[in-house]
Each structure stands twice: as C-alpha cells, then as structure tokens.
Amino acid sequence: MAKAVEKSMSRKQLDEVIPFLSHKSRGDVKAIAIDYVTGLTGTSEGRTLLCSRDVYLEAVAGLLQDDIQSISKQAYKALVNLTAEDLVCPKLLSLKTKPNLLQELMKYVCNPESELADEACMLLSNLSRPLDCAKKMVEVIQKEKETLGFDKLIQVFCTEGYNPKAKLHHLGPFLCNLTQIPEARQFILNKDGCVIQRLLPYTQYPESVVRRRGIVATLKNCSFETDNHQWLLSPQVDLLPHLLLPLAGPEEFDEEDNDKLPVELQYLEPTKTREPEPDIRVMLIEAVHQLCATKEGREYLKDKNAYIILRELHNCEKNEAVIEACEDVVSILIGDEPAPEHANLKEVEIPADIQEKLNKASRVAKDAGGDAKDG
C-alpha cells in the first residue's frame, strides 16, 4: 500500500515538473527540472515511471539540443540511463514529437564540432541494442545513404581526432549492435570497398576497451557469414592475424613453429601482452571458431599454426569461459577431419537425443564455471 502511494506521489511530482522541461523555460528552473528527472532515472522504479507516458520521454528528448550545455548533457544522461532498459528504446524511436530523433542523433555525432558527441554516441549505442530498433536504424541509415550512410559512420569511426571534443569510442558498440541485422553485416563485408580492413587494427586498440570490445564483437558477428570466410581469410582482408594477435603472448616458439605462423605473429617480443578483458578474449576465440566451419577454413587455420597460439593461451588462462571456448576450438584444430558429408560443420544435423545430451553437458559446464569471477 505504501509503495502505491509513493508511486502516485512521484507521478504527481513528475507531472508538475514536466512543463518546465521546455527549452523556453528559464535556465535555472529548467536545470532543477532536468536534474530531478535525471535523478529518477537512477532507480528502476523511476525509470518505469518515466517510460510509462510518452509525454515524459518527449519532454526529455526535447532538451537534447538545448542552448545551455549542462542542460542538454543532463538530458543525454537521463536518456542513456533510461535506454538501459530495452523496453524504452522502441518508444524513443517512435515519439510523435520527435520522429527524426535517430537522424538528428546521427547527424550530431557525425558533426566534428558537436560538443556532446560522446553522450550522443552512448545513446545511439543503447538504442541499437534491441533487435527491432537495430533494424529500424539500419533502414534509416540505408535510406539516408548520401549524408548518413555507413560510409560516413565508418569514416568518422576510423578518423583519429575527428572531433577534438569527443572520443566517439561508443561508435564501436553501436556498429556491433547494427551488425545484428544482415544488411549491416553485408555492408561491412563489402568486397569492393575497404571497410572491414579499416576496422581490423582496432582489435588491438589499447586506448579504449569500449571501442575494442565493439569492434571485436562486430567482427564476431560478421564471422557468422560462412559464405564470406574464404574472402575474410584471403590476403584482401587477412582477418586471422588480427584475431590471433590479441590472443598471443610473449611465449617463444622454435624456428619451425614460427615460420608457419602468419608474419605478424612471428618472433613476438618478450614484452607482448594478451587482451586483458576476458569477455573480449572469448569473442575473439568464438570468431576463430566460426572460421573453422568450412573445410577450407579449418585447413587454413591448421596451416597457419593457429593451434600453438591457442595452446599457449590455454596454458596460462585462468578464466573458465575463455578456457572452455579455447578447448572447443583446439579440439577442432587437432582433431581429425570430419567425414566429407559433414565437412561444413554448420550443416551437420545432430540427432535429437545427442543434442539433448550435448545441451545437458554444456549446461553443467556453464553452471560449474558460472561462479568463477570474471575479473
């Protein structure tokens, strides 16, 4: 009972504050109002309350371009917090008073002089997480190809110091979320352009975990397109070294082993360090795993001695999830080739009873490792 009363109290307060969330309001009043709303976004009840009515969201979104920077910064903060909840995202993208929110946000991010480009990036990143939102965003991007196309996004992402006031690292996860949609993946996997090649160096970008994670996740998503594997492994893209380098450590190999490795991985110095984030290590290994789907892919990875890199990783790896992912790939690399009819691992039909056993085993493994700290 007390909670219900509390809730209705908050709603009443909120309703009183909302009118002041207009850019026409006086600066100090606006500030108090937006601070209150941003405060609300800190709790899950507050967030639920705010997304219960479109008019609330519209009010906040309206302040994104406010003249006073501190106000719009708070507005961004509020929306970023709100969009942590998946349910909010589609609502934001279909506000009646802000039908072009997405285009506005993207134009803003692509403007090298925008003051709050980082905040806008974070919002885009959150907004693109739910699948239906990502789909909508990809549609918009494709429609506005001239000004806001993927080309522009990639260019902004890859230009160091594009915006002197913003790092734009969150374009990484934004891109990754977009690649949930096949059209986005197809754009990145464009054979005639130089798109994916420009993203590859970021698998080893020490300045930002966010950017690195975003790109590795993007590459992982793209690695599900089995038809493109041959091209991805070819010299045109040469994906493999960029996946293996972050997984490689300072361990020494003899000359014979070294000579088989891709050039970038040969004779690594004793100061070489591995990717520090375990979840990124997992994604890198999962991308390598995908590349094992076809016979040609497996042969290529075996030829390039990918096994020794994973072996050394396995020897000093402490994280359960990484160990498991590693073992999955290693077993493919050192195992015998499957029968010709099973050459494409993705097209093998697993009998129902065996599938059940596999699922059970996997669940057990996950539960066992589930309590391990991820670091």
Place this chain on the structure above:
Amino acid sequence: MQSEEKTSEMNDETRNELIKKLDQDMDEYIEKMKKESADKLARGETSDAELSVEELMQHPAFLKEIDYSKPLSPELQGLISLRYEDNDDIRDKAEAYKEDGNHNFKYKKYRFAVANYTEAIKCGCPDKNFNAILYANRAAAHFHLGNYRSAFNDCVISRKFKPDHMKAIVRGAHCCLNMKRFEDAMKWCDSGLLVEQTNAKLLEMRAEAEQKKKSQDRDKRKAEMKERKEAEKEQKLISAIKSRGVTIYRSSKKGDISLSLSDLESHHPAGVKVNLDASGVLHWPVLFLYPEYGETDFLQSVSENSRLCDHIEHMFGSDTEPPSWDLEKKYTPARIQVYFEEKEKECLHKVDTSDTLAGILKDKRYVVQAGTPSFILLAAESEFETHFLTKYGYRK
C-alpha cells in the same frame, strides 16, 4: 536507383577542403622529417639513404624568411626577380625547357631531362600548377635514374605547390617503397586514396608496402630475438667464469666489476674462445709455450675438468711422433715440467699437472690473458731449464 558511385565528382568546396587537409598533412610530415633528421644528427647517425631535410628546407617553397647575408639560391633569385608578374617571355622560355625535358624523357635521356626541367624551374614562373608539373616531371626523371631521394624531394616540393597532384603522390609513394620506407609509402598512398578512392596503382602499392612492412617488422623482431639469445649466452658464460674464481686480465680497468666478452677475446685468427657447453662445462683454448725452441702449441678446446698430464701424455706420449723441433728428444711426459708466469711479479710458478685445468685456474696468482690460459713447458734436468729458471729467479 543508382548504384553507389565510388569515384564521385568532387565539388570545388570539398576539393579545396581536401587540398587544405593534404597541405596540412604535408607540413606535419615535413616537421616530423626535420625532427627525425635532427635526432639522427644528435645521435651521430647519418646515412646517405636518409633524406637530407636541410637541402629540402633551403628551397624557397619552404622558406619563411630570407637571409640576405648568404648568397641566394638560383631558385630564390628567380622568384625574387619575378616580382609576382606572370611574364609571358619567361613562361615561354620555361615551357620550351619543359618540352625539351619531356622530349629527352621520352627517349630515356634522363640526365638531360633533369637538366632541362631544372632550367625550366630556374625561370621562376609563379604558376603553381606549372611548378607542380615541373617538379613532378623532374621527379620522374630522377626516379628512372635511381635517384630516389632526389625524386622524393621533388615530389614533396611538387605537392607543396599542389597538394593533390596525383602524379607527384604516386611517384612519391613509389620512391618511399623503393627506399624501403614502408610506413611513409602507406601514408602517401592513403593521401592519394583520399583524392581517388579507387586508384589501382595506389591500392597496389599500399598492399605491397603493407606486406613488406610486416616482413620488415618480423625480420627486426627475429634479429632482436637472436641478439637477446646471444646476450643471454654471454651472460651465462661470464657468470660461469666468475663462479669458478678465474682471474681474467682486464684491459680497461675502469673499476667496473662486470666482465665483458671483449676481455675473453683470444688472438686466434678463427676467433676461437672459451665456451660453456650444454652440460655447464667450460672449454678453454690453451697455449703451450716452448721457449727453448720458440715454439707453441694451440689447443683449441680444453675441458676445465681435464688434467694437463693427460693432454701431455696424448701429445708427447710414446704413441706419438716427437715434435720436429724437439732436437734432443727430451720433451717426454716424464720430463716435461709445466710452469705459469705471474706477469705482475714477473715470476714463475710450477703447475701440478695432475690437477684439472679448473683447479689450476683457481689459483689467485694465475691471470688469464687474451682469454687463453697459457703455460710454459720445459724439459727437466736440461741446461735450458736451469738457465731459464735462474733468469726468473725461480726457487724450487
């Protein structure tokens, strides 16, 4: 719906922006070159293959101020005398020289072409485009003569006049490639690709530069690993010798405690020197001196655990032919006496040949010279031995 145009027509505004950016990039690049050159000079490293930034900086295109106290370069004189008038006569003269240059170039007379273009440049026409072309052409001529440094310089100047001059960009990238400056080659290709995204030559050169750079980096890492291994080996050797308590003669007595490999260098022509084998045993080169006949024997590799008497038995025993210099056939295992000289005190000490080499070297009075332990061998009960020992004041 139209398919995506990759080579879109750039409108003037975009082009000007691009030119501005390329010009900025070039200036930054030149600043970087200057700094690198200064650093190299400070470290005492100079190499012909490196760009002489100083030469480049003397060109009027880069001068910010003119030092009238020094004689003016021909290019500068030309520019000054022009007084910003686009003089038709001068332009015609320059065009004529340019045509000559092109003609010679066509017939592969590259040195003449360079001279022609130089004369054209000396005319000092103010037209930026014209100058860009002249320098780019001269760069091409230099390129075909293998003067990659000069060609590259000319490409830089050409781009100073016109930052997006494709011929200069392509030529410059090619020069970098040939000079093995792969990172620079890639940068030049990227600049060019901003102007023409699908320029096949640039894409090709960029891919080649990238490949070669990777190999270059790998070779560097491989060499570094080799160096590290050598250094490790050295360290192991030195600590083994130290732990044996062997005294090594040090030429540089600067007071540093650490032994270095140079102290162990022998005078042997093949560079034979002490080494540590896989089981941790030291092997020394050893010199046997026979002062009676002025002869020596060089033993390449004597295990520290072996005994001198065994070596002597092997070399002078009944199974072996006596050495040709042993006229009196008195150097036999039974009669051979071994001594070592304590150089500092100029005296001799007798060696117990049943001792191992390691044991002998432990002697604090024994100092190893030139990384080679040496021993004096005399025949007992011989006139020479008596004479020799007396000279040294040896008391039995």
